[in-house]
Amino acid sequence: MVRAAAELIRTKGVSGTGMREIVQVANAPRGSLQSYFPGGKDQLVSEALRWMGGVAAHRVLRVAAHIDPRTPGALFAGTVDLWRQEFLTSGFGGGCPLVGAAADVASTSESLRTVISDGFDGWQRPLEEVLQSMRVPKQRSATLAMVMLSALEGAIVLSRVRRSVEPLDAVAQELAPFLDAAIPKGTQH
Amino acid sequence: MVRAAAELIRTKGVSGTGMREIVQVANAPRGSLQSYFPGGKDQLVSEALRWMGGVAAHRVLRVAAHIDPRTPGALFAGTVDLWRQEFLTSGFGGGCPLVGAAADVASTSESLRTVISDGFDGWQRPLEEVLQSMRVPKQRSATLAMVMLSALEGAIVLSRVRRSVEPLDAVAQELAPFLDAAIPKGTQH
Numbered sequence: 001m002v003r004a005a006a007e008l009i010r011t012k013g014v015s016g017t018g019m020r021e022i023v024q025v026a027n028a029p030r031g032s033l034q035s036y037f038p039g040g041k042d043q044l045v046s047e048a049l050r051w052m053g054g055v056a057a058h059r060v061l062r063v064a065a066h067i068d069p070r071t072p073g074a075l076f077a078g079t080v081d082l083w084r085q086e087f088l089t090s091g092f093g094g095g096c097p098l099v100g101a102a103a104d105v106a107s108t109s110e111s112l113r114t115v116i117s118d119g120f121d122g123w124q125r126p127l128e129e130v131l132q133s134m135r136v137p138k139q140r141s142a143t144l145a146m147v148m149l150s151a152l153e154g155a156i157v158l159s160r161v162r163r164s165v166e167p168l169d170a171v172a173q174e175l176a177p178f179l180d181a182a183i184p185k186g187t188q189h
Numbered sequence: 190m191v192r193a194a195a196e197l198i199r200t201k202g203v204s205g206t207g208m209r210e211i212v213q214v215a216n217a218p219r220g221s222l223q224s225y226f227p228g229g230k231d232q233l234v235s236e237a238l239r240w241m242g243g244v245a246a247h248r249v250l251r252v253a254a255h256i257d258p259r260t261p262g263a264l265f266a267g268t269v270d271l272w273r274q275e276f277l278t279s280g281f282g283g284g285c286p287l288v289g290a291a292a293d294v295a296s297t298s299e300s301l302r303t304v305i306s307d308g309f310d311g312w313q314r315p316l317e318e319v320l321q322s323m324r325v326p327k328q329r330s331a332t333l334a335m336v337m338l339s340a341l342e343g344a345i346v347l348s349r350v351r352r353s354v355e356p357l358d359a360v361a362q363e364l365a366p367f368l369d370a371a372i373p374k375g376t377q378h
Contacts, residue, residue, distance in 0.1 A: 012204065016202070102292075103289045105205075106281075107283065120351070152343065155343075158339055170335035175367075178367045
């Protein structure tokens with residue numbers, strides 16, 4: 001049900017997602033919602049967003065483990081490419097659930113806003129750590145991680161709305177060399 | 190009513206915005222909705238998004254007319270600064286209505302998706318034109334305009350969710366020098 005909720009949130013936002021629909025998509029028995037999520041929709045949405053935040057954080061480490069060369073630009077391009085593949089194979093139906101939720105509940109539910117904010121923090125942290133392991137200076141790793149998250153999230157929205165991966169391609173192509181230049185000279189491999 | 194709708198969409202998305210609430214916020218007489226917007230909610234939402242797309246496009250030209258030096262980095266930093274000021278003076282309640290709408294109706298209403306996409310196109314075009322007037326090569330002006338839009342939109346979402354302008358500051362600070370470097374050497378003033 002958590003997975004079904006995440007899938008619906010990234011397609012239609014939180015307000016557009018009905019509890020009945022989640023149960024239906026999850027193919028769960030009626031009434032199971034009440035017993036698993038006594039806190040109702042807010043609890044289920046929170047768990048879905050926490051789960052998706054964890055997936056995003058895990059993806060950073062997976063991309064970092066597989067890129068060659070191991071540079072900030074390759075890390076960003078590899079992360080962008082996961083979304084590119086997702087759109088090209090599954091269509092442009094769903095965006096990022098954190099953005100989907102931010103759009104409609106960031107101002108109406110303080111508890112959900114905190115969950116979304118924690119989700120972004122938990123995604124930014126491994127990005128920073130991987131950047132530092134690539135010899136990006138610590139302070140700069142924070143601002144660059146925010147640039148990476150911002151550009152990726154914005155490009156996901158643009159690509160989704162345009163039904164074209166062009167915006168994702170544009171940020172990967174333009175920002176990869178810029179990010180690589182953040183490794184102080186003389187320490188690059 | 191168009192303005193009230195835009196304000197509500199950028200706060201709560203399309204699904205979270207009720208027609209009655211729009212009429213209430215606009216302080217309009219009951220029943221006026223039906224006569225001005227016979228197409229119902231979709232028509233009103235479309236008009237609100239078109240209006241906001243026009244505002245965004247107009248802002249690009251206004252920023253371009255006032256920056257000194259007239260460089261791509263100053264254009265971007267000036268645009269980011271409008272959002273920075275908005276958050277600092279009016280709070281973090283509302284984001285970009287195009288993103289707010291994209292999150293919940295991009296996959297459920299093809300006509301609204303087209304309106305949102307047109308909104309982004311109408312914002313990207315003046316960005317490209319201003320970049321070209323700054324001697325950024327034509328082809329690159331398109332990819333850089335997408336980078337600017339993506340980074341700005343993503344940073345708006347992050348700033349709003351974190352109730353902090355730090356992400357906006359990060360993209361302005363990091364990307365301004367990168368954007369300035371897009372002017373071919375020897376043609377800079």
